[in-house]
Amino acid sequence: xxxxxxxxxxxxxxxxxxxxxxxxxxxxxxxxxxxxxxxxxxxxxxxxxxxxxxxxxxxxxxxxxxxxxxxxxxxxxxxxxxxxxxxxxxxxxxxxxxxxxxxxxxxxxxxxxxxxxxxxxxxxxxxxxxxxxxxxxxxxxxxxxxxxxxxxxxxxxxxxxxxxxxxxxxxxxxxx
Amino acid sequence: xxxxxxxxxxxxxxxxxxxxxxxxxxxxxxxxxxxxxxxxxxxxxxxxxxxxxxxxxxxxxxxxxxxxxxxxxxxxxxxxxxxxxxxxxxxxxxxxxxxxxxxxxxxxxxxxxxxxxxxxxxxxxxxxxxxxxxxxxxxxxxxxxxxxxxxxxxxxxxxxxxxxxxxxxxxxxxxxxxxxxxxxxxxxxxxxxxxxxxxxxxxxxxxxxxxxxxxxxxxxxxxxxxxxxxxxxxxxxxxxxxxxxxxxxxxxxxxxxxxxxxxxxxxxxxxxxxxxxxxxxxxxxxxxxxxxxxxxxxxxxxxxxxxxxxxxxxxxxxxxxxxxxxxxxxxxxxxxxxxxxxxxxxxxxxxxxxxxxxxxxxxxxxxxxxxxxxxxxxxxxxxxxxxxxxxxxxxxxxxxxxxxxxxxxxxxxxxxxxxxxxxxxxxxxxxxxxxxxxxxxx
Numbered sequence: 001x002x003x004x005x006x007x008x009x010x011x012x013x014x015x016x017x018x019x020x021x022x023x024x025x026x027x028x029x030x031x032x033x034x035x036x037x038x039x040x041x042x043x044x045x046x047x048x049x050x051x052x053x054x055x056x057x058x059x060x061x062x063x064x065x066x067x068x069x070x071x072x073x074x075x076x077x078x079x080x081x082x083x084x085x086x087x088x089x090x091x092x093x094x095x096x097x098x099x100x101x102x103x104x105x106x107x108x109x110x111x112x113x114x115x116x117x118x119x120x121x122x123x124x125x126x127x128x129x130x131x132x133x134x135x136x137x138x139x140x141x142x143x144x145x146x147x148x149x150x151x152x153x154x155x156x157x158x159x160x161x162x163x164x165x166x167x168x169x170x171x172x173x174x175x176x
Numbered sequence: 177x178x179x180x181x182x183x184x185x186x187x188x189x190x191x192x193x194x195x196x197x198x199x200x201x202x203x204x205x206x207x208x209x210x211x212x213x214x215x216x217x218x219x220x221x222x223x224x225x226x227x228x229x230x231x232x233x234x235x236x237x238x239x240x241x242x243x244x245x246x247x248x249x250x251x252x253x254x255x256x257x258x259x260x261x262x263x264x265x266x267x268x269x270x271x272x273x274x275x276x277x278x279x280x281x282x283x284x285x286x287x288x289x290x291x292x293x294x295x296x297x298x299x300x301x302x303x304x305x306x307x308x309x310x311x312x313x314x315x316x317x318x319x320x321x322x323x324x325x326x327x328x329x330x331x332x333x334x335x336x337x338x339x340x341x342x343x344x345x346x347x348x349x350x351x352x353x354x355x356x357x358x359x360x361x362x363x364x365x366x367x368x369x370x371x372x373x374x375x376x377x378x379x380x381x382x383x384x385x386x387x388x389x390x391x392x393x394x395x396x397x398x399x400x401x402x403x404x405x406x407x408x409x410x411x412x413x414x415x416x417x418x419x420x421x422x423x424x425x426x427x428x429x430x431x432x433x434x435x436x437x438x439x440x441x442x443x444x445x446x447x448x449x450x451x452x453x454x455x456x457x458x459x460x461x462x463x464x465x466x467x468x469x470x471x472x473x474x475x476x477x478x479x480x481x482x483x484x485x486x487x488x489x490x491x492x493x494x495x496x497x498x499x500x501x502x503x504x505x506x507x508x509x510x511x512x513x514x515x516x517x518x519x520x521x522x523x524x525x526x527x528x529x530x531x532x533x534x535x536x537x538x539x540x541x542x543x544x545x546x547x548x549x550x551x552x553x554x555x556x557x558x559x560x561x562x563x564x565x566x567x568x569x570x571x572x573x574x575x576x577x578x579x580x581x582x583x584x585x586x587x588x589x590x591x592x593x594x595x596x597x598x599x600x601x602x603x604x605x606x607x608x609x610x611x612x613x614x615x616x617x618x
Contacts (some may be wrong), residue, residue: 098326161332165234
């Protein structure tokens with residue numbers, strides 16, 4: 001499975017989810033697109049228009065992208081601005097799992113410093129290579145087998161529904 | 177071969193076989209699951225939308241995996257600060273009532289304080305909640321961490337975490353007596369300063385050693401709470417007599433007693449457990465510490481800082497329990513808040529609030545000129561009860577001083593202990609608390 005996109009934004013270390021979507025908005029909508037409209041509102045207001053300018057954008061960062069608050073709205077804020085993947089040198093656990101659950105690819109590579117703005121990237125989940133078509137460089141994707149599988153499935157939901165189905169069918173029906 | 181860490185033991189107990197750090201487990205059942213009113217409403221809506229068809233096809237009514245293991249705790253912006261927040265609280269209340277799930281009231285307290293005070297989370301359990309500071313429960317010797325909305329909805333259905341990587345552990349061994357005016361908050365800010373914001377990424381921060389042994393539970397909650405600011409998966413303290421007497425008292429308040437089953441859940445790391453890294457900390461060398469804008473890891477001794485401060489916040493899941501309010505009141509007793517500073521005090525729970533009232537602490541704060549609010553997350557969430565404007569400088573006992581965290585991105589947030597906060601409120605600038613401590617006070 002391959003995913004392609006253009007690098008629309010580059011970030012430094014320790015971008016926290018408060019920067020991605022501020023707290024005061026979190027309770028004001030249950031619509032995922034709402035958060036995309038306010039992505040990086042106080043930190044980088046150009047984020048949304050810049051990412052939306054491409055059909056498939058990719059965000060590149062250094063270490064510890066998505067740290068801090070567990071708010072999943074941070075993933076909606078990125079993904080629903082036409083972002084297909086975030087490429088970083090490391091991700092904290094909660095943000096990483098929130099990405100997996102929403103089909104936003106959290107791609108870890110050892111060194112993102114050579115990936116430039118505007119570069120065309122191809123992410124190959126089968127060969128676990130990230131190819132930078134602009135520079136010709138190839139990066140190894142660091143991931144467990146389980147997370148690659150989840151990335152290909154676009155999340156856990158189908159799997160969880162199957163677990164629930166098996167469990168419910170193993171129990172006698174409840175009295176009405 | 178080496179022994180097991182407490183984290184490995186808790187996961188092993190949950191899955192019924194020996195689990196080692198680094199392995200990925202397909203499904204891990206959790207013991208406790210709780211929600212706030214920020215993520216509760218969308219998690220419930222998504223659960224209803226995504227799983228309805230599975231229940232219908234099985235001829236069953238929509239039903240969570242086990243209502244007695246779940247709780248809803250509205251705490252972030254209560255009493256409600258907007259129409260949408262009120263709608264969200266109504267939504268989770270209706271759902272909780274329909275499903276037979278415990279629903280706490282606005283003002284009962286901050287979720288991570290209620291969870292331990294109510295003995296909802298117990299030693300040896302796996303607890304998850306839709307908030308990154310769920311790691312606070314690690315002070316009980318529970319393996320506790322934050323999850324997102326989708327994981328919350330999945331857990332409502334099945335009570336399981338999927339594709340779970342058993343975390344490795346960093347051992348923080350802390351020795352040395354605190355200097356006068358130094359508390360758990362100073363220790364953890366100092367640790368954040370040495371580790372950096374990503375320094376414990378994906379790892380469990382396990383705290384041990386004589387300094388931790390001598391800490392009360394309130395101090396342990398503070399240390400575990402702040403550990404997520406170095407991106408730790410969670411933090412944990414091995415349960416001891418202090419832990420068990422706290423839990424026994426919490427159970428007793430609910431008319432329950434410690435049983436052999438509960439005692440059997442208690443886990444501790446083996447002396448020969450394998451750690452990914454060991455960090456030795458000498459607490460005796462730590463001074464009262466503040467973290468400067470805009471990172472919790474930007475720690476400096478308070479003696480090097482004297483910036484003017486317009487707002488002081490004593491509150492949050494980090495530092496608003498009995499021990500915290502006690503020390504703040506000792507410093508503020510008989511003194512006045514600076515005319516240039518606004519002091520906001522928010523006890524961490526209704527129980528702490530009522531206790532502080534009985535003890536006369538609320539009167540000390542009120543006499544000093546503080547604004548005392550009912551229990552909630554307050555200005556730490558940046559949505560109500562003290563939003564910072566451009567140029568404002570705030571000293572907060574909370575856990576995050578990111579740019580924009582408490583309001584304007586052009587405000588400045590400093591983190592410190594309740595003692596530093598009280599001294600700062602008096603002087604209107606970042607102040608060393610030691611000169612205000614009564615003689616003989618630790």
